[in-house]
Amino acid sequence: MQTLEKTNLTQAALERLGGADNPRFKQVMTSLIRHLHDFVREVELTEEEWFAGIQFLTATGQKCDEKRQEFILLSDTLGVSMLVDTLNHQKTTGATESTVLGPFYVPGAPEFPNGANLAEGLPGDPTLFSGQVRTVDGKPIPGSEIDVWHADAEGFYDVQRAELQEPQLRGKFHTDAQGRFWFWTTRPTEYPVPTDGPVGQMLLKMGRHPYRPAHIHTRVSAPGYESLTTHVFVAGDRYLHSDAVFGVKDSLIVDFVRHAPGTAPDGTQLDRPYFTVQYDFGLQPASPA
Ligand SMILES: [Fe+2]
Secondary structure, eight states: OOOOOTTTHHHHHHHGGGGOOOHHHHHHHHHHHHHHHHHHHHHTOOHHHHHHHHHHHHHHHHTOOSSOOHHHHHHHHTTHHHHHHHHHOOOOTTSOOOOOOOTTOOSSOOBOOTTOBTTTTOOSOEEEEEEEEEETTSOBOTTOEEEEEOOOTTSOOGGGOTTOOSOOSEEEEEOOTTSEEEEEEEOOOOEEOOOSSHHHHHHHHHTOOOEEOOEEEEEEEOTTBOOEEEEEEETTOTTTTSOTTOOOOGGGEEOOEEEOSEEOTTSOEESSOEEEEEOOEEEOBOOOO
């Protein structure tokens, strides 16, 4: 019988991985256990603190359902999501940079033709978003899919509004023969990540604000190319330098240009001011399987 103490308990826990037959799993778990034990030793964690941590993680899981992903929010707000993104998506010249998926992505968004308005009947500044999807060499990629979602004029996503039965401000478009896409929506606004759950409480306790700068989420994909998950951020937003989830990259900040009422570039007549934003997405070839 061996008495395990703080000096040899980590080694004992690592030795229990001897039966793991997946080398990558073994590597990840070895590092996780080592860092976790080092963390506990470093801060000399009390039993009360340990239990508070367990309760926090339990509450984080309990807050999750099919519309709310509190664990992604936790990962995002601790900077882990962006660290994983940075490690896994080295930018190639001509390829658009990626950023976090965020907790509000919903698969299976409705499909729309180019020129459609995602914000029909909704308050907010009308905005024409247009661009091209192309290769890193600048060649158009026809038939690319662009999945778009963003918050409404009050800073809420559709899945945060219990009264909504249908998707709102989200949809899929496909590029035409010249790789172009265009659609109408509203100009996004800055918004706080949800603060009514354990992650929000953590942020407040850290003395952090919960705001994200205004942005439109996009996922761009085409056969033979690496899928791109990114945002387009509104230039000039006051939270660009302190995004609650660390997701801003300079190359993703774009001018939303204000126009007087009149005829928009796609021929739409507007009797109130509107905005245009133009952004081209570069996709890099899929790596060989
Ligand atoms: Fe967002």
